[in-house]
Amino acid sequence: MKKIKWTLAVLLVGLLLAGYFNYPKLNLISGYASKNLASNVFLAHRDAYLVNTIDHDMPLIKLAKGEVQTESKSATASVFGLMERKAVYKEGLGAVLTNETYAAHNFSLIPHRIQKIDTLQFPFGNQGIVDTLLPDVDYDKLGYVLTTAMNDSLQKTRSLLVVYKDQIIGEKYSKGFTKDTRILGWSMTKSILATLYGILQYEGKINMEYKPFPEVLNITEGPKKDITLNHLLRMQSGLAWDEDYFKISDVTKMLFLDSDMSKAQALNDIIAKPTEIWNYSSGTSNLLSGILRKQFDTHQEYLDFPYAKLIDRIGMNSMLLETDLEGNYVGSSYGWATTRDWAKFGLLYLHKGNWNGDQVFSEDWVGYISKPTVNSNGTYGAHFWLNEKGKYADVPRDLYSANGFQGQRVFIIPSKEVVIVRTGLEEQSDEQFNTLIRDILETLK
Incomplete structure (x- = not known):
């Protein structure tokens, strides 16, 4: 007993x-x-x-x-x-x-959207797609590849879209999803945020060697004062950060507890000099969103900027960026758009910032974001992921991508004139993505 x-x-x-x-x-x-x-x-x-x-x-x-x-x-x-x-x-x-501070916040300001009524087909408009068959595409084989991927229940793929020479050559959706369904990009939003800095740079309003901590954050002493935008965009600031979604960590506390998500990373200790280590950090992206806000005189100008200068400018009319309680865009994680609009973002980069004759950012910006970051083992540029070291062994090395939680991807392959969008509910291994991309590219004669 x-x-x-x-x-x-x-x-x-x-x-x-x-x-x-x-x-x-x-x-x-x-x-x-x-x-x-x-x-x-x-x-x-x-x-x-x-x-x-x-x-x-x-x-x-x-x-x-x-x-x-x-x-x-x-x-x-x-x-x-x-x-x-x-x-x-x-x-x-x-x-x-x-949270307990919610009632004190004023959400009367919302972004002004300029969405032109157009008569153009995808990608420069939203009036359908070109139905011409390209002679160098094996459509039957491509259809089989996409259908096979969609039918694999373990992969939980929700949409697959392939654009070749500006034409949609393959498009599949799982039950309950269509071309009009907005899908959360998670960390693909980081690449959207980085592009906003590319636009500011192209307009001559900022440069990547700008040191924001003294001016924007009033940190004038210690190693933090030497951190540049370049260091932040490349995740090599040296600031401590724990990016673990399965425990109480820096990232989960920021996303699900903080009213102002732009502060979490800035408050952390610096554990290495800039460039000494590479440490992936959603806090860094939201810090960048807060720094971006400081570039404008009013909150309204900040709210309008992503839409006027990028999103609505290239017809990503479905896209919406969510904010935190303080009205900062959650640039780390909360960008929503249809699969076709995510593809438009990839095409903007495929065309080196030129959208139907409108130069959105400098051609040199593409080289900047796709240049490997020190200590990232060739896998990371500036808020974009790379294939420089052949992570996807059977895929061109010039591939770079916007990546998000649960396997959200926008793959950009300049040498093949291809953009591939995959959204889903399950992270894919490098081997799975390698096979998918390889098989798609093999349908191009």
């Missing part, structure tokens, strides 16, 4: 300790679930039940129960009734997680 009591006591203590150490995680779990549910329902117009049962069927997140409040355009989630979090949706700004 004593042995049984002792065993039960140990189990009880174990459960109490497990609850004590994991209770804070519930805040992050319910935060993720409520935010993702609100964005998918009100921004992407998807079914709440499917988001809860399919999108949230992942470790820890599946413990959350999410509910939508249609009238107030909000969503709540909790874990076994504990740690309820609420996200609210604002047209033009997306969904934002609330």
Whole structure:
């Protein structure tokens, strides 16, 4: 009997300790679930039940129960009734997680959008696609490749789009998704953010050797003052950062607890001199978003800039960048667009910044973002990923890409005049992506 009591006591203590150490995680779990549910329902117009049962069927997140409040355009989630979090949706700004400071914030400002009515076909307009068959494409083989990839249930691919010589030659969607469905790009948003700096540079308003910490952040002493925009765009600032999405870390605290996401990285200690280490950091991207905001006299100008100078300028009319509670664009993670509009972004780079005669950024910018960053083993440029060292062994080395969580990709292959967009719910291995891209390219004669 004593042995049984002792065993039960140990189990009880174990459960109490497990609850004590994991209770804070519930805040992050319910935060993720409520935010993702609100964005998918009100921004992407998807079914709440499917988001809860399919999108949230992942470790820890599946413990959350999410509910939508249609009238107030909000969503709540909790874990076994504990740690309820609420996200609210604002047209033009997306969904934002609330906290105790939410009521104090004014969301009256929204971006001004300029969306021209056009009669042009993709990619320079939105009036359908060219239906001419290119003679150097094996369409039957390409169809087989795309269908095979889509039918692999383990890969959870939601859309595949192949553009060759500015024409869509292959396009597939899983059930419930169409050419008009907005899809979260996650960290592909980082490449959008970097492009905004390329535009400012082209306009002569900023340069990559600019040191923002003294002027923008009032840090005038210590090694942080020597960090440049170039260091930040290349993730080599030397600032400490923990990018782990499966525990309480710098990135999860920033995305699901912080009102102002632009501050998290700046407040961290510096652990190496700039360029000495390469450390992937979503906090760095949101720091860059905050620095970008400081380049404008008003909040309205900052909100308008990405749309006027990039997004609506090239007809990515479906795209929306979500903000944090302080009105900063969450440049690390929260860009939404249709698959076709993500492809337009890739084509802008394929054409070296020229969009139907309009030079959006300098041709040299492409060389800058695709130049390997020191200590990244040839895999990273400036907020873009690279194939310089042959990570994808059977694919041209000039490939570079915008990458996001769960396998979101915009692959740009200049030597083949190809852009490939893949969105999904499951991260793919390098080998899987290598096979997919190789097989697609082999359909081009």
